[in-house]
Amino acid sequence: MHAPSAFTLERRDLIGIEGLSAAEILGLLDLAEEFVDLNRQIEKKRTTLRGRTQINLFFEASTRTQASFEIAGKRLGADVMNMSVGTSSVKKGETLIDTAMTLNAMHPDILVVRHHASGAVALLARKVDCCVVNAGDGAHEHPTQALLDALTIRRNKGRIQGLTVAICGDVLHSRVARSNMLLLSTLGARVRVVAPSSLLPAGIEQYGVEVHRSMESGLADADIVMMLRLQRERMAGSFIPSVKEYFHYFGLDEAKLHHARPDALVMHPGPMNRGVEIDSAVADGPRSLIREQVEMGVAVRMAVLDALARKLPNA
Amino acid sequence: MRETGRAVPPPLMLVHARIVDPSRGSDFHGDLFVSDGIIRDAAFGLAAGGIPDGAEVVDCRGAVVAPGLVDMRAFIGEPGAEHRETLASASHAAAAGGVTTIVCQPDTDPPVDDPAIVDFILRRARDTAVVRIHPMATVTKGRRGEEMTEIGLLQAAGAVAFTDGARSLASAQVLRRALTYARDFDALIAHHTEDATMSVGAMNEGAFASRLGLPGIPKSAETIVLERDLRLVAGTRGRYHAASLTCAESLDVLARAKEQGLPVSAAASINHLCFNERDIGEYRTFFKVSPPLRAEDDRQALVRALASGLIDVVVSDHNPQDVEVKRLPFAEAEPGAIGIETLLSAALRLVHSDEVDLVNLLRALSTRPAELLGLRAGTLRPGAPADIVVFDLDQAWVLDPAQLKSRSRNTPFDEARMTGRVLRTLVAGRTVYEYV
Numbered sequence: 238m239h240a241p242s243a244f245t246l247e248r249r250d251l252i253g254i255e256g257l258s259a260a261e262i263l264g265l266l267d268l269a270e271e272f273v274d275l276n277r278q279i280e281k282k283r284t285t286l287r288g289r290t291q292i293n294l295f296f297e298a299s300t301r302t303q304a305s306f307e308i309a310g311k312r313l314g315a316d317v318m319n320m321s322v323g324t325s326s327v328k329k330g331e332t333l334i335d336t337a338m339t340l341n342a343m344h345p346d347i348l349v350v351r352h353h354a355s356g357a358v359a360l361l362a363r364k365v366d367c368c369v370v371n372a373g374d375g376a377h378e379h380p381t382q383a384l385l386d387a388l389t390i391r392r393n394k395g396r397i398q399g400l401t402v403a404i405c406g407d408v409l410h411s412r413v414a415r416s417n418m419l420l421l422s423t424l425g426a427r428v429r430v431v432a433p434s435s436l437l438p439a440g441i442e443q444y445g446v447e448v449h450r451s452m453e454s455g456l457a458d459a460d461i462v463m464m465l466r467l468q469r470e471r472m473a474g475s476f477i478p479s480v481k482e483y484f485h486y487f488g489l490d491e492a493k494l495h496h497a498r499p500d501a502l503v504m505h506p507g508p509m510n511r512g513v514e515i516d517s518a519v520a521d522g523p524r525s526l527i528r529e530q531v532e533m534g535v536a537v538r539m540a541v542l543d544a545l546a547r548k549l550p551n552a
Numbered sequence: 553m554r555e556t557g558r559a560v561p562p563p564l565m566l567v568h569a570r571i572v573d574p575s576r577g578s579d580f581h582g583d584l585f586v587s588d589g590i591i592r593d594a595a596f597g598l599a600a601g602g603i604p605d606g607a608e609v610v611d612c613r614g615a616v617v618a619p620g621l622v623d624m625r626a627f628i629g630e631p632g633a634e635h636r637e638t639l640a641s642a643s644h645a646a647a648a649g650g651v652t653t654i655v656c657q658p659d660t661d662p663p664v665d666d667p668a669i670v671d672f673i674l675r676r677a678r679d680t681a682v683v684r685i686h687p688m689a690t691v692t693k694g695r696r697g698e699e700m701t702e703i704g705l706l707q708a709a710g711a712v713a714f715t716d717g718a719r720s721l722a723s724a725q726v727l728r729r730a731l732t733y734a735r736d737f738d739a740l741i742a743h744h745t746e747d748a749t750m751s752v753g754a755m756n757e758g759a760f761a762s763r764l765g766l767p768g769i770p771k772s773a774e775t776i777v778l779e780r781d782l783r784l785v786a787g788t789r790g791r792y793h794a795a796s797l798t799c800a801e802s803l804d805v806l807a808r809a810k811e812q813g814l815p816v817s818a819a820a821s822i823n824h825l826c827f828n829e830r831d832i833g834e835y836r837t838f839f840k841v842s843p844p845l846r847a848e849d850d851r852q853a854l855v856r857a858l859a860s861g862l863i864d865v866v867v868s869d870h871n872p873q874d875v876e877v878k879r880l881p882f883a884e885a886e887p888g889a890i891g892i893e894t895l896l897s898a899a900l901r902l903v904h905s906d907e908v909d910l911v912n913l914l915r916a917l918s919t920r921p922a923e924l925l926g927l928r929a930g931t932l933r934p935g936a937p938a939d940i941v942v943f944d945l946d947q948a949w950v951l952d953p954a955q956l957k958s959r960s961r962n963t964p965f966d967e968a969r970m971t972g973r974v975l976r977t978l979v980a981g982r983t984v985y986e987y988v
Contacts, residue, residue: 450736477700478699478700478703478704479702482704485704
């Protein structure tokens with residue numbers, strides 16, 4: 238095994254992509270590449286985080302992200318504990334800050350936090366002494382998802398700069414979209430969002446993205462088609478009329494994918510709603526990177542944990 | 553109405569006509585030639601240049617030839633209340649009134665909130681109606697005001713606009729989202745501007761209602777909703793149409809929105825242009841309409857707004873009701889009046905009183921609604937479908953309700969004197985009504 242890069246993040250926490258420089262993003266991606274190789278070996282263990290305690294504090298249900306952070310921490314040698322707070326003390330009335338203070342008293346080194354409220358992770362980070370990684374807060378940011386998406390794109394296309402990436406679907410409620418718009422723009426991709434007007438946030442222009450309201454124009458000449466998950470409670474009548482109509486106009490099927498470049502690749506942060514935002518034939522087809530995204534997720538999270546841990550006291 | 557399965561009508565030359573085409577602002581004497589269901593030409597001396605073989609010649613003797621009327625707001629009982637009106641009976645009433653396109657409201661049972669029902673109406677219209685019928689679909693599922701309908705798929709099925717008909721959307725958020733979503737499809741949302749909590753009364757609020765002892769509906773019930781809506785339009789830029797305005801205050805609000813360049817249009821019903829609350833007299837329920845008839849000042853303001861173009865469209869607000877729901881104490885009676893058959897003759901009152909120019913009136917009855925709905929109608933341009941009304945501007949007559957073609961008889965023009973009569977109505981070049 239070759240020596241890991243000496244890259245460090247000049248910050249204690251990773252709350253969002255906002256504020257990261259292109260150099261920092263690329264440094265994380267390079268570091269993640271090393272872990273991709275490591276993860277494909279039989280011996281996947283490092284000792285970088287030996288002795289460290291990592292708590293995955295999930296106020297919102299998650300399977301894949303929590304599992305991904307857990308594996309990432311364990312492969313780096315940390316002691317990882319999962320807390321699904323949605324089902325425990327919050328129900329008993331404990332506030333976010335109380336929970337944070339309680340955990341802080343146990344001297345964790347890394348807190349990985351997901352919360353349904355935008356800004357909750359940043360609030361919590363101000364109250365604890367350890368480093369905090371945002372695993373998704375409300376409709377604000379999901380930085381490790383954007384990093385793993387970028388890594389997946391770079392490995393398949395060799396670059397990010399100059400690519401046309403179409404982010405399609407429920408941009409309004411999507412932290413994945415926000416983090417991706419920031420990251421991809423920072424790295425020089427041409428970013429488009431494709432959605433019905435009712436699923437676009439006000440002032441979307443601030444992200445420097447092109448806005449399209451039809452898949453045909455939005456996917457034209459796209460290198461990457463990135464689908465977003467439509468939350469079930471938003472499917473019928475409030476933001477869009479119905480699943481049927483949504484799939485008809487915005488669901489990615491072979492016909493719509495045909496508008497993209499012939500070598501365009503398809504991504505989805507998961508979990509997918511088959512037949513809502515994406516057709517099974519596309520999701521499981523030869524142009525789908527969806528499973529590779531999951532693999533890259535572990536590597537990127539190892540890179541983030543590793544890079545942050547290097548700045549911890551006593552490191 | 554489509555032409556499938558029917559013989560192509562013979563060519564037709566309308567001669568000695570006063571040809572009024574509001575789509576071009578033209579009004580001249582001449583002849584108009586129709587073949588294969590299409591207007592071929594209209595010009596002075598056209599017939600003198602030769603009449604094509606086999607063409608039927610109709611001498612209009614100075615009668616007006618104008619685009620067939622497009623009635624943007626008509627309630628028809630099919631499906632669900634065929635005893636009041638069917639697509640077929642409404643179409644015969646329309647033809648007799650010079651209306652060649654009916655835009656039916658989705659207040660049916662079941663409501664038009666699913667593409668299959670749009671398809672049903674279009675098929676029934678094709679098979680049974682003598683004029684063109686286009687449905688509006690609902691904005692919300694079941695007209696419940698909660699969840700928006702499949703605006704894209706309904707439009708693709710043939711819905712020409714979206715409205716909850718005679719029901720107002722209480723939720724600003726629902727309307728806001730619908731306007732936002734509909735904008736992507738360039739779809740028009742038509743709204744009945746009347747706050748439900750303030751419109752539980754029976755007639756216009758005021759001294760006359762108080763004397764009759766009837767609960768009143770204030771004008772602010774309309775103006776508040778209109779103001780709210782237009783702020784939503786300013787934020788969303790969705791195309792919006794006020795389905796039936798009734799009072800001067802609303803016109804001020806509308807004028808401001810138009811000055812700001814908002815994508816806004818508005819209609820007034822023939823009832824509100826011809827009558828005021830006093831016509832209710834001794835509790836005459838045929839004058840109970842929704843929104844209610846207002847004061848004479850309001851009626852005059854509407855007429856002026858029509859003349860100036862502030863009011864875009866005149867609608868019949870045709871709403872057939874049977875005696876079971878009309879022969880009741882005023883407050884308990886259903887609102888609604890039939891009007892599709894009398895729409896043109898009644899509207900011509902405003903021309904004869906010199907309040908509205910004939911071209912402007914016909915524009916509001918044909919060209920403008922066709923533009924708003926994206927229909928190929930409301931014009932006599934060569935190449936346009938030959939949907940045409942021929943009417944005698946000056947013929948005087950008295951309305952006999954027994955002669956009306958509608959299945960219902962609830963006309964407020966009962967035994968009214970009319971000046972101006974439809975002589976002939978053509979749809980796609982075929983004569984669907986002829987006064988004999």
